[in-house]
Amino acid sequence: MKKKPDWEIDFDAYLNRNLKRPFQWGKWDCVLLTNGFIKQMTKDSLLPKSWTWNNEQEAMQSILKYGKGKGLAAGIDNAVSKQTGIKQVDPQYITKGDFGVYREQSELCCVFDNYYAIGVNDEGIVLKSDVDIVKAWRING
DSSP: OOOOTTHHHHHHHHHHHTTTOOOBTTTBSHHHHHHHHHHHHHSOOOSOTTOOOSSHHHHHHHHHHHTTTSOHHHHHHHHHHTSSSEEEOOGGGOOTTOEEEEESSSEEEEEEOSSOEEEEETTEEEEEOSOEEEEEEEEOO
16 A cells, blocks of 8 residues: 555545534444545455444444444554555654544544644544554654
8 A cells, every 4th residue: 555646635625525414333433434544545445344333232243243342443453454555653643635544532543734633523624632542653755
């Protein structure tokens, strides 16, 4: 997996197109938002085709299964291990385009823009600072 030369333009355009898109399990949730950004940056999906859901219960079952009972970060680690060109990055060195998992009441997936963790809520895109980062990854190139 490698970033396109103009990935930052597509990253910003994707963010702007989806600013007001509300959260919906299996259609627009934190995992799908993050994978959407990855697809904008690389043209490739990180999300395994078998990882699908339509509601919160199915999402939690998919996370449990793909993360081997260890949570969302472990599930993403599992997906990342099947790709080349992605490496884990120390949270203190996160830059725009990196993606990761942070912890609130549960683990949530996000992409970073240098300053914020970009996620989604009922009103649309949400920017969070000072999040408790569990794990972060960077697409090389």
